[in-house]
Amino acid sequence: MAKGERREPSHTLIARDLGIAIVTGQHPPGSVIPGELDIAAARGVSRSVVREGLRMLSAKGLVESRPKSGTRVRERAQWNLLDPDLLAWMFEGEPPATFVRSLFQLRMIVEPAAAEMAALLRTDDQLARMDAALAGMVLHGLDTPEGQAADQAFHNTILEATDNELLVSLSGSIGAAVRWTTIFKFRDRRRPRDSMPQHRRLYDAIASRDAPTARDATIVLLQQAHEDTQRLLQG
Known part of the structure; x- marks a missing residue:
């Protein structure tokens, strides 16, 4: 990280990484993303931090969480495609x-x-x-x-x-x-x-x-x- 550059909060980084994976097709619509415990263990953060990151993605229309069925990627028609973060994530890869x-x-x-x-x-x-x-x-x-x-x-x-x-x-x-x-x-x-x-x-x-x-x-x-x-x- 460059000197003077502010590090994003952990939940924001989780939302960004998962968001990029979703909009670039690594987690296609209808698929179930890794569970909260798995993400928390992989990232070395608490489950509440992961939950906050998932809430950010839910607010942008990318995912929905249901009891016993996990967090599923929503259909593209449900995504808030004009969200500035989502636009940024699209261009992290090669947008269609x-x-x-x-x-x-x-x-x-x-x-x-x-x-x-x-x-x-x-x-x-x-x-x-x-x-x-x-x-x-x-x-x-x-x-x-x-x-x-x-x-x-x-x-x-x-x-x-x-x-x-x-x-x-x-x-x-x-x-x-x-x-x-x-x-x-x-x-x-x-x-x-x-x-x-x-x-x-x-x-x-x-x-x-x-x-x-x-x-x-x-x-x-x-x-x-x-x-x-x-x-x-x-x-």
Whole structure:
């Protein structure tokens, strides 16, 4: 563990490891995962810690526990696929192309319209935060945690600028999608295309309150990100 890095609580680590195993298919829907006592013994923790980890997975729709039948993985249709943790776990492995396509379809439905609204409704403070996020992306690069955090902040501020609480509530999911697709693209030795020109075009459109151009810039940005992600999945 790197200096200064905070270690996650044991129950969170258990939920993460089991969650990754579930969403990547190691524990398929309908299967029974190891029992609480077995997990506790293997991890060197108490049974209550394991239970807390399983409760986290249950809250995300991944598992259900029944007396005498153990903890079973629920059908995929029951999973909370927009949960930020679950999105992160998906990208720990190689997510199915169908899932990636669905994720970008969702973003294509939400984000161009949000950019249009942001161009018309944004405040000077929100615009300043978008500008600062762009500067952070350039300074650190999108292949670093700092640059990825700045990228998330940029997109989250656009959602915030819509002044629509339901759109803002999607910021955790959209932000996770932005972060993990970016991380995934940079795993390969082949560098993805530079997305900064499109980010800058989007910012300039919002700054000038040009809603149609903000929408168009977002569409091009998402198309480029989807194509780069697909290219990596196809090898």
